[in-house]
Amino acid sequence: MVLINEFMISGILLGFASGISPGPLLAMTISESLKHGSHAGIKVAVSPFITDILIVSIILLFLLKFENYDPVIALISLAGSLYLISLGISSLKTKSVNLKLDTQKPDSLKKGIIANFLSPHPYLFWIAIGGPILFKAQEASTFSAIFFIAGFYALLVGSKIVIAMMVGKSRGFLKSKYYLYTIRSLGIVYMVFAFYFLKEGLELLN
Template identity: 85%
Template sequence: MSLINEFLISGILLGFASGISPGPLLTMTISESLKHGSRAGIKVAVSPFITDILIVSMILLFLLKFENYDPAIAMISLGGSFYLIYLGISSLRTKSSDLDLETKKSDSLKKGIIVNFLSPHPYLFWIAIGGPILFKAQDTSIFSAILFVIGFYALLVGSKITIAMLVGRSRGFLKSNYYLYTIRSLGLVYVVFAFYFLKQGLELLN
């Protein structure tokens, strides 16, 4: 039982750390919450439930079957960098007239899915950290592995949902200029992550 608790606690701690760490998905959660309200931010926050089924399956296959997965991660990083540049430019070009977006379709869940698929973060996490822990947990019992996964995603998604709710509720207290500058600042964050992913992808290819 102590080992089972250990895997659950490990999942909770890693999930919380990943959930609140700066990254493209957290940036988009805040951005969509500001633009469209908490509901849109929550849609972004829950996107790992959809994307990570395939991502984790791919990573476990890589770990079991392949010795060199750097080229695959490199291509994911490069694709993600271009998409983040697009998102960053869109945010930087936001004008005051664009701020009233309540009636517009946000496609927040779709955006979250694309960003998470193209971000190297979940792939690198499951290759370097999550995969080995999951294999170790499975050696103990399948229940241990399940507890690790539940603990990880409960905190990964739960922390982002909490942030989305807090940001969404603060919208009414934001003056228009602050709102505009925040959206544009998030655009800069997107661009920073884009260049980081581009650098990472090129390094893996070399």
């Protein structure tokens, strides 16, 4: 049960950090909320539920080929730590939220799906971070893996839905100090996970 809780907490923290950090999907969520109301932003926010089924399946099949090759998994873990460090530094250095908002016609869900498929973020996350954690969770138990995925997507999508609702009501939310402080504090979370991946990678390389 302790392991299950640990993996769920990992999913929740990573999902929340990914959900509120500036990126293409968040920009589109905010854009649609500003122009067409919160309901349009929410349609964009839920698009990972559709796109990531294919994305995650392809990446996990790719990683399964190397699951028993410690050097490959070690290099992936080290790459993941570098990726997390870059995300952490970016979050800690955030001074304001400047997102390019598109001006296309309403078709929110479709635009969200396309944006997520074309964004490198989900691919990088599942290759370098999510995939290795998911395999480790699976080793503990099937429920651990399920709880990790559930925690991750509940917060990834849920946090964007909350932002869409808040932006729909108040455009000043994105400029508030609370939002900026939250993004900066999540930089520390990224660093903690980076240390974990660095440790795992070095152990596999002996």
